[in-house]
Amino acid sequence: MDVGRLRVLRELADRGSVTAVAAALSFTPSAISQQLKALSAEVGMPLTEPSGRGVRLTDAGRVLAAEAEAVLAALAKADATLEQLRTVPRGQVRMAIFQSGARMMLAGVLTRLAGVEGVELLCRDIDMTPEDVPALAAEHDVVVSHRDEHGPPLSTARWRVVPLLREPFDVVLPPAHPLAASEQIAFADLTDEAWISVKVGFPVDDLLRSLAVQTGTTPRVVQRINDFSVTEELVAGGHGIALLPRYSTDDRGGRRIVRRTLAGVRAARLVEVVMRTSAAERPAVQAVLAALQAEAAALTA
Secondary structure, eight states, rough: OHHHHHHHHHHHHHOOOOHHHHHHHHHHHHHHHHHHHHHHHHHHHEEEEEEEEEEEHHHHHHHHHHHHHHHHHHHHHHHHHHHHHHSOOEEEEEEHHHHHHHHHHHHHHHHHHTTTTTTEEEEEEEEOOGHHHHHHHHHHHHEEEEETTOOOOOTTTTTTEEEEEEEEEEEEOOTTTGGGGGGGGGGGGGGTTTEEOOOSHHHHHHHHHHHHHHHHHOOOOEEOOOOHHHHHHHHHSOOBBEEEESTTTGGGGSOOOOEEESSOOEEEEEEEEEETTTTGHHHHHHHHHHHHHHHHHHHHH
């Protein structure tokens, strides 16, 4: 089978449409469709089928896409082995990271990589949901993602997922709030509060809803703000309370906002690195992963 056609099939599995694959690979949609038809002829069975105005993978297409990733990973590993023989890790690494994760880790990661000659990290901060991660991993070498610890893990064998840290969530209150004097707060004691959450579908809102299910309560959400620095200002101004991650929240020593742990429930997000298995073989990507792991270890020490 032609490796180039396998790459086209892999891109279709990741990006979801012929148009997106064509844009990513700088071909016309017609050329991509021809490549897919040719690959179907090579294997002797249809790999795609109509779906609305586009196409989707058949069972055979999904199986071959998973095998294609293994083939491309093996080729990347061979290239990486040769690169390791002739030089130190070098090259650009494209990384996507969720915004509060960038606030928490990016400066430290860049400082660590400053001592690795030849590796250039190009980073984008992206407001991502768990559902966005596969498409982001198709566009970037490294994706630093986050999800509710009670949520499902990424369910595909075509990615390498590396856990970085578990970040607990705390209840964040104005300093003058009556509950601010408590060391721990039960979620049920907050049912009458005005909550500041995030957009539906993002990990913090998933966590708030899972806590509501566990306790049989219904939180009253008055604002949905995805920028945690804005949420901190709203809480400080007395406009509500929130769940905010422990390591990436600036409470200014308790002078601006007060953080308190939730009693009787586990509330945390998992921060993970997601990569294509082929990208993970590059020495430069491994250097970035090592910097992320070292920074995460320092945060949780």
